[in-house]
Amino acid sequence: MVSSVAVLIRQVSDLAGKIVHNIKLSNNLTPAVLQVQISAVTEELIGIDDCVIFSRQLEDALDNTSLLTEPYILEVGSPGINEELLSDKDFLSFRGFPVEIIFSKGNGSTNRRQGLLLERDEQYVLLNIRGRIYRIPRKDVTSVQLINPSDRT
Structure with a gap:
């Protein structure tokens, strides 16, 4: 059904x-x-x-x-806070929004980073964390999720 x-x-x-x-x-x-x-x-x-x-x-x-x-x-x-970003449109629509990125490290473990979403291109997801730009290889990204600004650590 x-x-x-x-x-x-x-x-x-x-x-x-x-x-x-x-x-x-x-x-x-x-x-x-x-x-x-x-x-x-x-x-x-x-x-x-x-x-x-x-x-x-x-x-x-x-x-x-x-x-x-x-x-x-x-x-x-419509998708909103605590929703996973999937499409190119999502990444354009939510530029500058707070996100949490979960990505794998070379040794098989995972890592999490929270910051402001800058962009996603063919190679990287760019994240602004307190004014510093982090480039996370797109191939390593497991998920990018919107978060509530008050939840940022």
Whole structure:
């Protein structure tokens, strides 16, 4: 059932010109909660109005199927704090934002650095830590995640 819901969500997102980042169905809750994170195909940011419009489109599509027969709550939003950056668009959109980078070291262990994201190019992810620029080889980066500025150490 979950995979069928995901297929329908991606069909609606394609028609709406949106990219789906995350789908989470918590059917162990009463009522169930369906969370969908979207972004625009273009460089524009997603606003509340975009989420409302997409929510209505998705709701209509779900109502015309028998995929979710029990009551559910639909939550549509955009990726934000504590989200992993994946696409080139993410790295452009969140330049200057605080991030945590997890990367592997040559000896197989991992390391973490927190700072302001400068950029990601073909070879490196650049991070500003207290005014110093760190170049972390892109091939070693495991994840880059947005963090709350107050969580920085």
